[in-house]
Amino acid sequence: xxxxxxxxxxxxxxxxxxxxxxxxxxxxxxxxxxxxxxxxxxxxxxxxxxxxxxxxxxxxxxxxxxxxxxxxxxxxxxxxxxxxxxxxxxxxxxxxxxxxxxxxxxxxxxxxxxxxxxxxxxxxxxxxxxxxxxxxxxxxxxxxxxxxxxxxxxxxxxxxxxxxxxxxxxxxxxxxxxxxxxxxxxxxxxxxxxxxxxxxxxxxxxxxxxxxxxxxxxxxxxxxxxxxxxxxxxxxxxxxxxxxxxxxxxxxxxxxxxxxxxxxxxxxxxxxxxxxxxxxxxxxxxxxxxxxxxxxxxxxxxxxxxxxxxxxxxxxxxxxxxxxxxxxxxxxxxxxxxxxxxxxxxxxxxxxxxxxxxxxxxxxxxxxxxxxxxxxxxxxxxxxx
Numbered sequence: 001x002x003x004x005x006x007x008x009x010x011x012x013x014x015x016x017x018x019x020x021x022x023x024x025x026x027x028x029x030x031x032x033x034x035x036x037x038x039x040x041x042x043x044x045x046x047x048x049x050x051x052x053x054x055x056x057x058x059x060x061x062x063x064x065x066x067x068x069x070x071x072x073x074x075x076x077x078x079x080x081x082x083x084x085x086x087x088x089x090x091x092x093x094x095x096x097x098x099x100x101x102x103x104x105x106x107x108x109x110x111x112x113x114x115x116x117x118x119x120x121x122x123x124x125x126x127x128x129x130x131x132x133x134x135x136x137x138x139x140x141x142x143x144x145x146x147x148x149x150x151x152x153x154x155x156x157x158x159x160x161x162x163x164x165x166x167x168x169x170x171x172x173x174x175x176x177x178x179x180x181x182x183x184x185x186x187x188x189x190x191x192x193x194x195x196x197x198x199x200x201x202x203x204x205x206x207x208x209x210x211x212x213x214x215x216x217x218x219x220x221x222x223x224x225x226x227x228x229x230x231x232x233x234x235x236x237x238x239x240x241x242x243x244x245x246x247x248x249x250x251x252x253x254x255x256x257x258x259x260x261x262x263x264x265x266x267x268x269x270x271x272x273x274x275x276x277x278x279x280x281x282x283x284x285x286x287x288x289x290x291x292x293x294x295x296x297x298x299x300x301x302x303x304x305x306x307x308x309x310x311x312x313x314x315x316x317x318x319x320x321x322x323x324x325x326x327x328x329x330x331x332x333x334x335x336x337x338x339x340x341x342x343x344x345x346x347x348x349x350x351x352x353x354x355x356x357x358x359x360x361x362x363x364x365x366x367x368x369x370x371x372x373x374x375x376x377x378x379x380x381x382x383x384x385x
Contacts, residue, residue, distance in 0.1 A: 081211075114348065
């Protein structure tokens with residue numbers, strides 16, 4: 001029995017969504033929209049199922065999708081990507097796994113910044129790598145550059161970051177990436193950047209990829225997700241972009257993980273990525289409307305909402321809201337007493353968890369958000385009254 005697997009519990013997202021199904025609570029916990037997805041992509045997938053091949057596509061992804069990914073990033077982020085720099089994966093989590101399996105050996109060290117996606121550390125431990133953790137600090141959640149430098153040793157091979165960051169919504173600036181480049185170049189480190197939320201950016205904020213930084217162009221890996229760009233999380237179509245030597249090495253791991261990804265979904269995503277910029281702006285705006293609705297409602301109910309520039313999430317400061325119980329207790333009571341599912345921030349920590357905040361997902365229908373807000377308002381009164 002694999003000891004790393006044996007010690008793992010069920011992910012918090014499955015636990016809380018399971019509670020939502022069990023109790024009938026409104027699920028503002030796990031990050032997925034309560035909608036079928038854009039009609040353009042659904043129609044494209046249906047056409048592909050009928051009219052195109054349903055057999056194995058190329059291991060590194062359909063040429064049409066790789067070309068569309070390059071087109072999308074040229075238009076959206078000014079990046080120039082060659083075909084051999086793109087590998088299509090079965091979701092971003094598989095891309096993360098392929099990176100970790102390809103770049104790390106037993107005993108190598110990898111630096112993570114927490115709060116973090118709960119798959120990061122277990123994936124590293126599966127290959128026998130050693131996680132080194134540094135933490136963001138509220139309320140601005142900026143990269144702790146001094147702590148990152150201090151965590152680097154002669155065994156450090158990878159730094160793995162998430163920008164835009166889940167759950168905080170903070171984003172890494174070009175200046176911060178330049179500082180990271182100095183660290184990576186001086187210590188021969190590969191920077192893996194989980195950028196799945198790159199399209200879900202609000203308030204005129206600009207997303208920066210490490211591939212846009214000259215010093216990182218040959219030692220950074222960019223991970224993207226069609227599920228997040230198009231709000232079709234169940235499709236599990238992701239990709240990674242990197243200089244050819246890195247992409248080729250990671251593709252070797254990918255071929256023995258999932259090998260490939262359903263071709264009909266790849267063709268549909270390719271069509272979606274070629275949609276005009278106006279379509280993408282309107283799609284993001286549809287999520288921005290839900291964000292504004294939830295934020296205004298939470299504030300009106302007396303909750304202290306922290307600033308967030310991106311993702312599908314807002315987070316609430318419990319003590320700032322007059323609520324003096326830990327996040328886990330709040331989330332447990334919220335689902336059982338208020339009928340609203342949230343995610344505690346402590347679930348995003350591998351050690352020394354922060355327990356003052358909870359996360360809410362806003363990609364839900366207006367009526368669902370309004371009912372959740374009414375329930376949360378009544379629930380807060382029971383906690384502070």
